[in-house]
Amino acid sequence: MKEKILELIYQNTEQKDYEANTAQSISATLKISRNQVAQILHSLYLERKCIKITVKPLLFLSRKALEERCGFLLEDTEYSSIEEIFSKGKKQPEKKDFDKLIGAHGSLNEVVKQSKATVSYPPHGIPLLFHGDTGTGKSYMAQLLYEYSKNEGLIAEDAKFLTLNCSEYANNPELITANLFGYVKGAFTGADEDVEGLLSLADGGILFLDEVHELKAENQEKLFLFMDQGIFHRMGDNKVWMKSNVRLIFATTEDPEKVLLKTLLRRIPVTINIPNLAQREQKERAELLYYLFSQEEQRINKPIRISSQVYQALLHYNFTGNIGELKSCIQYCCISSLFDNKDSQQITVTIAHLPKNVLDSHSEEQQVLSSQITYLEIHQLLDFVGKTSELIEMYNSIYKLAEKDHFNDLSNIDKYQEIFTAYFENKSVENNQKQFYKKTVKSVVDIVASGYGLHISNNDVLSLTKFLGDALQYYFELQHFYEQYTQDFTIFYDYLKMKYYREVKIANEVAHYLEHFTDMELGEAVNVWLTLFFVISGKVKASNQVVAVILAHGFSTASSIAEAANKMLNHYVFDSIDMPLHVDTNTIVDRLNEFLSNIGRFDNLYLLVDMGSLEAIDDGIQIDHANVGIINNVTTKMALEVGSNILQEMPMEENLSKIVETADYAYHMKKSEQKENVILCSCASGIGTAEKLKKIINDSLPNNIHIKVLTYDYTSLLEKKTDSEFFTQYNVLCTVGTLNPNIDGLKFIPIEQLIISDDIKELTSYLCDYMDEKDIEVFKRNMVKNFSLSNIMNALTILNPTQLLEYVANAIDRLQQSMELSFSNSTCFGLYVHISCLIERLVMNKNIESHADIEKFIEEHQSFIDKVKESFAQVEDYYGVTFTMEEIAYIYEYIENN
Numbered sequence: 053m054k055e056k057i058l059e060l061i062y063q064n065t066e067q068k069d070y071e072a073n074t075a076q077s078i079s080a081t082l083k084i085s086r087n088q089v090a091q092i093l094h095s096l097y098l099e100r101k102c103i104k105i106t107v108k109p110l111l112f113l114s115r116k117a118l119e120e121r122c123g124f125l126l127e128d129t130e131y132s133s134i135e136e137i138f139s140k141g142k143k144q145p146e147k148k149d150f151d152k153l154i155g156a157h158g159s160l161n162e163v164v165k166q167s168k169a170t171v172s173y174p175p176h177g178i179p180l181l182f183h184g185d186t187g188t189g190k191s192y193m194a195q196l197l198y199e200y201s202k203n204e205g206l207i208a209e210d211a212k213f214l215t216l217n218c219s220e221y222a223n224n225p226e227l228i229t230a231n232l233f234g235y236v237k238g239a240f241t242g243a244d245e246d247v248e249g250l251l252s253l254a255d256g257g258i259l260f261l262d263e264v265h266e267l268k269a270e271n272q273e274k275l276f277l278f279m280d281q282g283i284f285h286r287m288g289d290n291k292v293w294m295k296s297n298v299r300l301i302f303a304t305t306e307d308p309e310k311v312l313l314k315t316l317l318r319r320i321p322v323t324i325n326i327p328n329l330a331q332r333e334q335k336e337r338a339e340l341l342y343y344l345f346s347q348e349e350q351r352i353n354k355p356i357r358i359s360s361q362v363y364q365a366l367l368h369y370n371f372t373g374n375i376g377e378l379k380s381c382i383q384y385c386c387i388s389s390l391f392d393n394k395d396s397q398q399i400t401v402t403i404a405h406l407p408k409n410v411l412d413s414h415s416e417e418q419q420v421l422s423s424q425i426t427y428l429e430i431h432q433l434l435d436f437v438g439k440t441s442e443l444i445e446m447y448n449s450i451y452k453l454a455e456k457d458h459f460n461d462l463s464n465i466d467k468y469q470e471i472f473t474a475y476f477e478n479k480s481v482e483n484n485q486k487q488f489y490k491k492t493v494k495s496v497v498d499i500v501a502s503g504y505g506l507h508i509s510n511n512d513v514l515s516l517t518k519f520l521g522d523a524l525q526y527y528f529e530l531q532h533f534y535e536q537y538t539q540d541f542t543i544f545y546d547y548l549k550m551k552y553y554r555e556v557k558i559a560n561e562v563a564h565y566l567e568h569f570t571d572m573e574l575g576e577a578v579n580v581w582l583t584l585f586f587v588i589s590g591k592v593k594a595s596n597q598v599v600a601v602i603l604a605h606g607f608s609t610a611s612s613i614a615e616a617a618n619k620m621l622n623h624y625v626f627d628s629i630d631m632p633l634h635v636d637t638n639t640i641v642d643r644l645n646e647f648l649s650n651i652g653r654f655d656n657l658y659l660l661v662d663m664g665s666l667e668a669i670d671d672g673i674q675i676d677h678a679n680v681g682i683i684n685n686v687t688t689k690m691a692l693e694v695g696s697n698i699l700q701e702m703p704m705e706e707n708l709s710k711i712v713e714t715a716d717y718a719y720h721m722k723k724s725e726q727k728e729n730v731i732l733c734s735c736a737s738g739i740g741t742a743e744k745l746k747k748i749i750n751d752s753l754p755n756n757i758h759i760k761v762l763t764y765d766y767t768s769l770l771e772k773k774t775d776s777e778f779f780t781q782y783n784v785l786c787t788v789g790t791l792n793p794n795i796d797g798l799k800f801i802p803i804e805q806l807i808i809s810d811d812i813k814e815l816t817s818y819l820c821d822y823m824d825e826k827d828i829e830v831f832k833r834n835m836v837k838n839f840s841l842s843n844i845m846n847a848l849t850i851l852n853p854t855q856l857l858e859y860v861a862n863a864i865d866r867l868q869q870s871m872e873l874s875f876s877n878s879t880c881f882g883l884y885v886h887i888s889c890l891i892e893r894l895v896m897n898k899n900i901e902s903h904a905d906i907e908k909f910i911e912e913h914q915s916f917i918d919k920v921k922e923s924f925a926q927v928e929d930y931y932g933v934t935f936t937m938e939e940i941a942y943i944y945e946y947i948e949n950n
């Protein structure tokens with residue numbers, strides 16, 4: 053009875069039908085005596101399952117439902133009103149750095165990612181400029197970056213965050229110099245003692261230079277030396293060098309190109325644009341309203357409610373001062389309302405409290421339309437924000453995990469398991485809708501499981517029911533989320549298809565039936581999830597490295613045998629291809645080849661065929677990367693024996709020879725002798741570049757193609773050439789990279805060839821034996837798309853690619869002039885990429901230190917070295933790096949080889 057009452061209280065609280073939670077009303081609904089209800093309510097209250105609202109008559113609310121709605125834990129068991137719960141009960145756990153930023157996972161996602169990358173750049177971060185209109189949150193971003201740096205241990209716990217608003221000193225450049233660099237006694241009238249400047253005070257921390265466009269040119273110049281070498285003079289003392297290690301963050305509302313000295317701008321490699329409020333999603337603006345009103349509630353310590361008109365007006369008004377102006381506007385409304393409702397327990401904000409500009413723009417039409425005024429308590433604004441559902445959170449976690457492994461690895465299966473377990477933890481209440489989903493899921497898994505010999509437990513049914521319920525309830529949110537990341541998810545799904553074809557097949561079938569029962573198109577997001585569900589649950593025991601297909605004549609002979617064998621084996625071992633009597637063997641072989649081409653790489657293929665098909669199928673099968681064993685006269689008994697041996701991981705030859713001992717069967721076995729085909733990425737610029745190159749090529753290869761893309765250390769390649777275990781193990785089709793290692797028998801494709809030419813003939817000519825025309829076309833198309841110069845630059849460096857390219861291109865022009873040479877287009881492109889990677893490496897202190905004969909090179913090519921030094925002086929200066937002799941030698945060889 054207690055459970056029943058708790059359940060009813062939960063439902064009423066969830067549906068905000070609080071009045072239905074009096075003892076009297078519960079007694080009437082459940083037809084139990086009022087006394088008994090009162091006793092149970094009291095005990096639920098003592099157990100802290102219910103919250104008591106001390107009004108007359110007493111109300112009992114479900115703690116669980118309230119906490120779910122508020123998103124925080126309630127400390128007390130008794131409150132004087134429902135409003136009190138939402139206003140006073142806020143004991144939210146302190147949010148960490150960027151978790152506080154509204155839009156961090158939405159419109160500011162990229163901004164946050166870029167900022168974090170910049171501040172984490174080894175060894176001490178790189179200077180960064182925030183550019184955006186007033187009030188967009190530049191100062192807030194800088195503050196959060198400081199918190200983030202501390203939380204990540206990039207700066208010490210006691211490191212400082214200091215701000216200098218340059219506009220405050222716009223007319224007094226002397227004062228700003230004194231403030232920034234410090235001064236010594238006697239530096240100017242009134243300088244009675246030595247004083248440290250902000251650069252010294254912020255040592256080890258962050259200095260934020262706001263409104264930097266107001267910094268006069270002379271002061272911008274003074275900053276250069278500090279930015280280049282970390283040293284500076286105090287005002288009035290040109291002898292002693294001061295040192296400081298400060299991360300600099302700049303902000304401006306103006307166009308940086310127009311207001312900052314080029315020389316300063318060059319020293320700030322990353323500019324991040326912060327979008328205006330108008331460019332943020334409606335959901336995010338609603339969240340800002342909630343957040344800013346909640347701050348006011350806390351400040352004035354009274355619950356606030358706002359009229360729906362105020363909500364609409366604030367949501368839609370074009371605040372040119374962005375979030376800063378929105379915040380002031382909300383404060384204005386609350387103060388006006390407080391003034392009007394001095395003695396009231398609650399503040400009510402109506403349109404009369406809006407500032408005039410906002411009120412004026414709230415058109416009469418809108419006012420008439422929303423003539424039915426309703427009031428919203430602040431916590432209710434969250435309903436508009438749509439708290440992220442558990443489902444989307446789970447998908448987000450899956451996405452992040454998959455992203456870490458470049459969407460093509462599932463070795464972190466335990467981590468996926470954790471995500472699923474957390475999601476399934478709360479399979480929550482039963483209601484009619486849930487009952488329907490449960491029945492649907494049960495029917496679907498019954499149909500699918502039987503064909504694959506899967507055991508689906510009651511617990512699995514409950515898990516799938518929760519998922520189905522959520523997928524339907526958050527249908528649009530899910531589709532929207534998936535659409536945002538479709539490209540990446542498709543790569544991930546393709547990977548799953550190759551690696552887990554059995555799980556994908558089961559998942560597809562389950563999804564197909566669910567769609568049929570619910571009459572909803574569930575989409576790929578659901579297929580991906582279901583596939584992961586089956587992979588994680590480990591229901592499929594047969595390794596996907598072993599494929600076993602039954603082929604037999606007759607309408608459903610093969611499928612019946614496969615189904616019966618799977619069922620009896622309790623595992624999904626066999627697939628089947630039915631051969632209608634009128635269909636010739638060639639057609640069947642085509643179907644078989646097509647089936648095999650869709651299931652990724654495998655090591656062993658068993659084909660169980662019926663009488664008379666062995667030779668024909670043997671001849672037509674196009675597999676040379678795996679062992680293929682064909683056995684004839686298939687029966688259910690034979691399938692059972694072969695399948696059971698497969699599950700015991702018996703080697704193929706032993707398995708087949710054992711079977712033929714017992715009856716009049718025959719088998720053929722062709723052993724795979726083929727080495728795996730590999731495209732090698734090896735770059736003089738380092739393994740990091742090779743890894744990125746590998747990803748781009750991998751992303752371009754059609755998924756059904758069994759060519760691996762691997763990286764190889766360039767220096768070992770030069771040292772060992774092809775005399776290594778690696779080259780015995782793999783069949784290397786070609787090497788792609790920045791510099792030709794010039795190794796006999798190793799085909800090399802320079803990266804620039806992939807960038808500048810639509811025609812990647814040379815590469816495809818190395819691959820055409822392993823791909824058909826259609827795949828080559830897909831590959832070409834993807835390569836052209838993925839290998840655009842900007843794409844490569846974006847992938848290869850975190851430095852601002854446009855700026856980097858401009859500098860490198862200018863330097864290469866100068867080099868050509870001084871050498872009185874004109875490089876070919878392809879050499880230029882090659883040098884762009886190579887030198888850009890080189891600069892990035894130098895910035896990160898990862899220069900190449902070895903070269904076969906550097907002494908000789910220096911001796912023989914002094915003039916070339918001088919020319920490079922001269923041409924790249926500006927680039928070196930801009931990025932604060934120095935080209936080593938080894939690097940110059942590689943540039944020389946590159947030009948020489950081309």
Ligand SMILES: Nc1ncnc2c1ncn2[C@@H]1O[C@H](COP(=O)(O)OP(=O)(O)OP(=O)(O)O)[C@@H](O)[C@H]1O
Binds near residue numbers: 153191
């Ligand atoms: N994404 C956000 N989430 C929550 N609060 C924000 C966000 N962005 C800005 N704010 C708040 O808005 C106000 C204005 O932001 P901030 O002062 O950082 O803007 P700004 O771009 O530096 O403005 P200005 O150029 O005028 O100095 C601050 O109170 C800040 O806390």
